[in-house]
Amino acid sequence: MAVRTLTELLEAAFPGDEVAVEDRTGGGDHFQVTVASRRFEGLSLVEQHRLVYDALATPLADGTIHELRIKTRGAS
Amino acid sequence: MSDEIRDQVKGIIDGEDVALFMKGTPQFVMCGNSHRALEALRRAGAPVTAVDVLPDPRIREELSTLSGWPTIPQVFVRGELVGGADIVEELEASGELEQTLREKLGDEYRGGEERVVAVA
Numbered sequence: 001m002a003v004r005t006l007t008e009l010l011e012a013a014f015p016g017d018e019v020a021v022e023d024r025t026g027g028g029d030h031f032q033v034t035v036a037s038r039r040f041e042g043l044s045l046v047e048q049h050r051l052v053y054d055a056l057a058t059p060l061a062d063g064t065i066h067e068l069r070i071k072t073r074g075a076s
Numbered sequence: 077m078s079d080e081i082r083d084q085v086k087g088i089i090d091g092e093d094v095a096l097f098m099k100g101t102p103q104f105v106m107c108g109n110s111h112r113a114l115e116a117l118r119r120a121g122a123p124v125t126a127v128d129v130l131p132d133p134r135i136r137e138e139l140s141t142l143s144g145w146p147t148i149p150q151v152f153v154r155g156e157l158v159g160g161a162d163i164v165e166e167l168e169a170s171g172e173l174e175q176t177l178r179e180k181l182g183d184e185y186r187g188g189e190e191r192v193v194a195v196a
Contacts, residue, residue, distance in 0.1 A: 045159055045163045045167070046157055046158070046159050046163065049159065049162070049163060050144070050145075053145070053146050053147070057146070060146050061146075067107075067109060068147060069109070070160075
């Protein structure tokens, strides 16, 4: 359920890009998200992760996400 | 007061060579991501000053307001946000973390002792 919400938020923020969300523990609150986007090109890792955090601001603020791991890369 | 906490957090960010805001302490880590960041910093030989954010929720609030970074842990080198656990691990693995530490702290940065600072 939460995986779908997170996936939809990321797809809305990174339209047409490669987005993957994994529930790491099965508990619905520890996630690994991977985003590959051309928007990341030329940005530092901090700037790239900030874009992901921006997309997930609501579930981060309301406690849906207890732990988040982020992997970003430019589109290949 | 929150202003005092903010001043203390800012003082640590600006004043410490390597500041790690984490859940728990290096002796008793309370979160997997904090553990990952700490271990990556140790592998790079960073002189870590650790701050436990758990004793008072305002520490985390003020920290995230200052840094614009929503999650814990947060790592700063000489006042600049390096990132959270994922970034620190990635930079350590690629050798960039050591390079940053050398550039900012000098070639002799290794061997500094690990410290814990309390915000209260």
